[in-house]
Amino acid sequence: MQIVKAVSRRVLSCMKILFKQLIRRKPMVTLQVEIDTQIEFKRTLTWWQLLAIGLGAIIGDGIFVLSGQAASIYAGPSVIVSFILTGIIALFSALSFSELGAMMPLAGSVYTYTYAALGEYLAWFIGWNSILLYLFGVMTITVAWSGYVVKFIYLVSDFNATRAIVQAPIGWNETVETFYVTGQAINLPAIAITIAITVLLIIGVRKTAMANLVLV
Incomplete structure (x- = not known):
């Protein structure tokens, strides 16, 4: 019986350690040190080029092919409602990315943001x-x-x-x-x-x- 209790405590302790490691977050102090010591690359992109890159990533080629098939075969005119809803969600996501990017101007994008915020x-x-x-x-x-x-x-x-x-x-x-x-x-x-x-x-x-x- 003592052996079972010892094993149970050991397993529980390992699970706690594993859970702490899974939710471990990168402190903002560490991120600030990385921001202060990172190598500054030459900025070569203008805001027009950044806007075009964003539009190209959002629109792409596939949306012109798949959206037409979805509207004609499956959804019909209601696909417009889907575009409106996804546009609103994308706007909220863009605002979140803007805030996080201003707080943590580091490489890694969503990986770095999630590491600092959620674990x-x-x-x-x-x-x-x-x-x-x-x-x-x-x-x-x-x-x-x-x-x-x-x-x-x-x-x-x-x-x-x-x-x-x-x-x-x-x-x-x-x-x-x-x-x-x-x-x-x-x-x-x-x-x-x-x-x-x-x-x-x-x-x-x-x-x-x-x-x-x-x-x-």
Whole structure:
């Protein structure tokens, strides 16, 4: 019986330590030291370029493709209400980011803010969630862009290039709601635009911002 009590106390103690580590927050004193000692990079972006980057991140390519399908097939005119509600939520989120960014002007964005406000575990969760968000965002936008490439090729040369360069190995049949094998291997336009943007980012922030300003 004594052994069981000792083990129970040991487990309870370990759980308390683990819980304290999960909710451990980075003190503002530590953040202030990092702010005071961080290396100052040369500021190369203007507010016009920052505004264009924000618009490009919000609008993207996928919203023009998926919102039309959602309105015509599923939601109908009520999709406008969804846009209004999400716009209000996005406004509150932008205000929160503005306040936190002014308080903690450090690299890390939402990861740093969550670490300081809510704890290490939630910061870890939010960090990986942000990575997944960017991955799915890139997939959506590149696939939508490749669809525009195929349409442009068809308008110019009257050639349907869908099966040749766009289709993925596995597709989704909306009629029977099941996956099927297309017989294709890769989406070439999506890969091409991803490589092109990667090269543009490697060249420099200013060049990337100028290209984004022109496109937006």
